[in-house]
Amino acid sequence: MSEEREMITGIEVPIYLKYHFTAGEATARFLSQVRQGKLVGQRCPSCNNVYLPPRGSCAACGVATTEEVEVADKCTVESFTIVYIPIPGNPIQPPYVIANLIPDGANISFIHLLSECDNDTVHRGQRVQAVWKPQEEWDYAMDNIRYFKPLDEPDVPSESIGKVPVTGWEV
Amino acid sequence: MKDIAIVSFAQSDCVRNAGAKNEVELIMPVIKSALGAAGLSTAQDVDFTCSGSCDYQQGAAFAFVLGVDALGAVPPIKESHVEMDAAWALYEAILKIRMGHADSALVYGFGKSSPGELPTVLSQQLDPYYLAPLWVDTVSLAAMQARMMLDQGVMEEADMAAVVARSRRNALANNPHAQLKGEVAVEQLLAEETWVSPLRKHDCCPVSDGASAMVLCTVEKAREWGKPYAVISGIDHRIETHNLGARDLTRSVSTEQAAAVAGVSDGAIEVAEIYAPYSHQEIILTRALGLGSETVVNPSGGVLAGNLMMASGLSRIGEVAQRIINGDIKRGLAHATSGPCLQHNLVTVLEAA
Ligand SMILES: [Zn+2]
Numbered sequence: 001m002s003e004e005r006e007m008i009t010g011i012e013v014p015i016y017l018k019y020h021f022t023a024g025e026a027t028a029r030f031l032s033q034v035r036q037g038k039l040v041g042q043r044c045p046s047c048n049n050v051y052l053p054p055r056g057s058c059a060a061c062g063v064a065t066t067e068e069v070e071v072a073d074k075c076t077v078e079s080f081t082i083v084y085i086p087i088p089g090n091p092i093q094p095p096y097v098i099a100n101l102i103p104d105g106a107n108i109s110f111i112h113l114l115s116e117c118d119n120d121t122v123h124r125g126q127r128v129q130a131v132w133k134p135q136e137e138w139d140y141a142m143d144n145i146r147y148f149k150p151l152d153e154p155d156v157p158s159e160s161i162g163k164v165p166v167t168g169w170e171v
Numbered sequence: 172m173k174d175i176a177i178v179s180f181a182q183s184d185c186v187r188n189a190g191a192k193n194e195v196e197l198i199m200p201v202i203k204s205a206l207g208a209a210g211l212s213t214a215q216d217v218d219f220t221c222s223g224s225c226d227y228q229q230g231a232a233f234a235f236v237l238g239v240d241a242l243g244a245v246p247p248i249k250e251s252h253v254e255m256d257a258a259w260a261l262y263e264a265i266l267k268i269r270m271g272h273a274d275s276a277l278v279y280g281f282g283k284s285s286p287g288e289l290p291t292v293l294s295q296q297l298d299p300y301y302l303a304p305l306w307v308d309t310v311s312l313a314a315m316q317a318r319m320m321l322d323q324g325v326m327e328e329a330d331m332a333a334v335v336a337r338s339r340r341n342a343l344a345n346n347p348h349a350q351l352k353g354e355v356a357v358e359q360l361l362a363e364e365t366w367v368s369p370l371r372k373h374d375c376c377p378v379s380d381g382a383s384a385m386v387l388c389t390v391e392k393a394r395e396w397g398k399p400y401a402v403i404s405g406i407d408h409r410i411e412t413h414n415l416g417a418r419d420l421t422r423s424v425s426t427e428q429a430a431a432v433a434g435v436s437d438g439a440i441e442v443a444e445i446y447a448p449y450s451h452q453e454i455i456l457t458r459a460l461g462l463g464s465e466t467v468v469n470p471s472g473g474v475l476a477g478n479l480m481m482a483s484g485l486s487r488i489g490e491v492a493q494r495i496i497n498g499d500i501k502r503g504l505a506h507a508t509s510g511p512c513l514q515h516n517l518v519t520v521l522e523a524a
Pocket of ligand 1: 044045046047048049058059060061062
């Protein structure tokens with residue numbers, strides 16, 4: 001009489017691979033300057049758009065970007081979302097606002113947190129500025145900026161979002 | 172059915188470590204160069220683009236999407252990707268053109284293998300129930316294959332060393348992008364210690380970073396552009412089971428089948444570029460392809476001189492196409508492989524117009 005065996009319905013096979021990841025030459029230059037408290041993007045020689053953070057190419061033109069351009073830490077809200085669901089491992093407690101922000105002097109947005117704001121009145125075109133960590137805590141990372149907070153400036157109209165010069169928004 | 176022409180090819184140097192460069196920074200120069208040689212300026216000048224890469228190599232999810240930043244991929248671009256060697260991206264582009272959905276295409280492949288431990292990373296391409304959990308690396312599997320060949324007497328260690336010596340010599344003479352090249356005698360190679368027995372280090376292709384790119388189109392389009400070209404007269408690919416125990420590892424049945432369909436034996440083969448990551452695999456493949464002494468095998472040195480995972484297969488095709496475009500030869504074949512122990516093989520026959 002053969003022994004009854006329990007059917008195997010699943011196996012656990014953890015995968016663990018180790019990598020020495022590199023950010024890319026353009027991004028590495030960007031992060032070195034973030035370490036110094038500066039936001040430095042790159043300009044496309046073909047369409048003149050300034051990218052931040054730079055990837056080394058203009059995604060629209062497919063050409064290398066080499067000219068470095070320092071942009072402001074004042075930004076315009078291009079779009080945003082209010083997060084109500086806690087994300088495991090994320091220390092930030094909901095509800096919080098994440099936004100696509102376009103710095104003055106750049107043309108493409110990056111994502112960061114908005115805080116010190118009324119979540120219900122956050123809006124597209126709103127003007128915000130970076131709140132930096134103390135200098136001694138700066139590292140090669142965008143969270144040198146704790147978050148962005150609203151500025152007391154008039155809104156940027158839709159058609160001008162992404163076209164604000166590095167000198168700032170003047171009505 | 173429309174005849175398809177390869178009009179240009181470009182490949183980067185094979186380097187052990189491309190440093191900080193990301194995928195975009197690896198791809199952009201070869202795309203620029205391939206487009207330029209075809210008389211084009213941007214990816215918008217072709218009807219279709221397709222890339223080949225594998226995110227596991229650099230350990231970055233969606234690296235293939237980020238790679239598109241090198242193109243200028245804005246609408247109405249038609250863009251696609253294969254998680255395979257770019258030789259299969261070429262195959263997709265050929266189907267696209269033959270179906271009449273495009274007249275021209277840009278194909279590129281890139282690999283940044285230096286961030287990880289490639290032989291171990293590649294263990295994850297094995298079947299997920301029996302082999303991948305054992306973490307069998309590609310070098311060990313190739314060593315097992317070589318051992319079977321030695322035990323069956325279908326080759327000797329000196330035959331393997333002869334493949335390596337010829338690769339190094341050809342790379343020195345013909346391949347400015349090679350990572351490994353030089354004059355080395357068979358006796359010298361055999362005097363070295365084994366690494367994963369019976370393989371010595373030099374029996375294994377090096378780990379390389381880099382990219383390659385190609386422009387292809389209908390023959391009518393190539394004439395319109397006024398560029399010299401090579402015609403793809405046959406292409407086919409076949410795959411064998413993932414169960415290594417069910418395969419005869421000492422031969423490559425899938426290569427034999429693909430070669431027959433691609434029409435390899437319809438004429439003399441002057442040059443064959445073969446994707447053989449291990450020296451003994453070149454012996455298996457030259458037999459499977461039915462090549463004799465009239466064929467020059469791997470004039471570039473093949474991938475023993477530098478292996479851009481996910482671009483090397485496309486580069487084999489490019490190497491042969493370039494020789495036809497330059498007017499050096501009239502007919503040649505290129506082979507690409509994928510998977511452990513030559514599991515999946517693609518054969519392309521190229522001819523002068
Ligand atoms: Zn541009």
